[in-house]
Amino acid sequence: MPLTRKAYRAAILHSIADPAEVGIEASYEYFEDGLLVVENGQISAIGHASELLATLPADIEITHYQDALITPGLIDTHIHLPQTGMVGAYGEQLLDWLNTYTFPCESQFADKAHADEVADIFIKELLRNGTTTALVFGSVHPQSVNSFFEAAQQLDLRMIAGKVMMDRNAPDYLTDTAESSYVESKALIERWHGKGRLHYAVTPRFAPTSTPEQLTLAGQLLGEYPDLYMQTHISENLKEVEWVKELFPERKGYLDVYDHYQLLGERSVFAHGVHLCDDECARLAETGSAIAFCPTSNFFLGSGLFNLPMAEKHKLNVGLGTDVGGGTSFSLLQTLNEAYKVMQLQGARLSPFKSLYLATLGGARALRLEDKIGTLHTGTDADFLVLDYNATPLLSYRLKQANNIAETLFVLMTLGDDRTVLQTYAAGTLVHQR
Structure with missing residues (x-):
């Protein structure tokens, strides 16, 4: 089987721990201009585009997304x-x-x-x-x-x-x-x-x-x-x-x-x-x-x-x-919208990073699959999404007012739905294109 290697450039965010255990700041990794490298269905590198681009072969295919966020599936x-x-x-x-x-x-x-x-x-x-x-x-x-x-x-x-x-x-x-x-x-x-x-x-x-x-x-x-x-x-x-x-x-x-x-x-x-x-x-x-x-x-x-x-x-x-x-x-984005309200009704908070955790790494841990899915760590299955900041006129306008990734994430989870998902990849293969 020929070696297939591709790279994807966009803002990249994934959960790396439960915020309830390590605090919010230590619970995620975010690259404002990130690069995800996929080889034979698995993630082979993740990091800042400025650092990773120089390490790649000249002929590698790079897909560059504007106004988008890559997250785990x-x-x-x-x-x-x-x-x-x-x-x-x-x-x-x-x-x-x-x-x-x-x-x-x-x-x-x-x-x-x-x-x-x-x-x-x-x-x-x-x-x-x-x-x-x-x-x-x-x-x-x-x-x-x-x-x-x-x-x-x-x-x-x-x-x-x-x-x-x-x-x-x-x-x-x-x-x-x-x-x-x-x-x-x-x-x-x-x-x-x-x-x-x-x-x-x-x-x-x-x-x-x-x-x-x-x-x-x-x-x-x-x-x-x-x-x-x-x-x-x-x-x-x-x-x-x-x-x-x-x-x-x-x-x-x-x-x-x-x-x-x-x-x-x-x-x-x-x-x-x-x-x-x-x-x-x-x-x-x-x-x-x-x-x-x-x-x-x-x-x-x-x-x-x-x-x-x-x-x-x-x-x-x-x-x-x-x-x-x-x-x-x-839509798990819509489900997180409801989860936030469940916490509000009990006088509790649900941070957008805890929400991200529940929908990705938390689910993977519940299924004992955190070594394979739920994050974008190297060696895991290349199951990931591209979320479109301009999916709807309201989302596009609202995200222009967002000041940081926490606010962006929360807006995606309150206003987002299936229209927000531009592409879905499973084992490195495009399985949905909006």
Whole structure:
């Protein structure tokens, strides 16, 4: 294979640490006139253009962007592929919303042609919004995952997904059994896990829709394949929390259900966690588990406000999730706009650098992939974006008033959306051009 080396010149910004741990100033690296060098799908150099240009061969192709910012690709730690067709569904809280909209929409994925079509739309939406890695729920049908991974593999994307396991408290047309969910998940793991940049996640939907037998087998899969992911939901809605207590009266609480079935661990990501208590946060942190913070969805479904300061106190890994279709946008920029408001309503602050961290390095740490994605360090995958300062007339005008990178970043996160993403690169290849 011939050596491919290219360079990209623009303002460059990436997170290098959690501001909650090192302070804001030490949490990021910014090059006002920066250069990013990409070789064979990986980043081989990053720095000031004035210093790096002299080190490059004379014939290297350099793309120079004016009025633009290069950042790492964004990481969505919680999203539902089969809910793409019902995003923005009116007027219900979680449990009614599942029965009224979600389950009928997910039932269509029994059809491979439908699964293929939606996987294509879904991946295009992710890339259009600058999301280069996502932790994805399929439907209960194995073909939903096959369709998604087939489409992701063609573009050499780093993606994680799993077939939903759901053997009770859902319509008959959408349930599997404890045994079939184990067998089908195992077949998907054997086919896809570790293939290219793809990873598999064991995916019980949430405690109320899985029998103890199914949760036992989910834990067994994690034991059989040590580097698998596990994704599910927790403590999203107060009625849901009460329902879990009724279904599992022998357990101390919602998290204890998952803990009992050995579903906590370094690659376990729990979506929402709006109503967690201190002890549960401590236990999640102790086991290396992570939370996906989904502010847009938590507002839309009236679920509540996630307590990020409590998670920070316990040094709990937190990523950001759009949670489409409970969330109403594929854009992590728009999701950060909502996250800021969640903190405001609790009398807390969310700095633009913490926001950048949550959408990039924080998500990578939640997924244990910080050696590969989430920053622009040399040796990492060349998954990055070019954000356009002139994407809309208002954004263009507003950014001309910005005095520093903190203000620029915050404006991008409040006024930005898919239009702001000029280009998206995955493993050094252009996968979206606005």
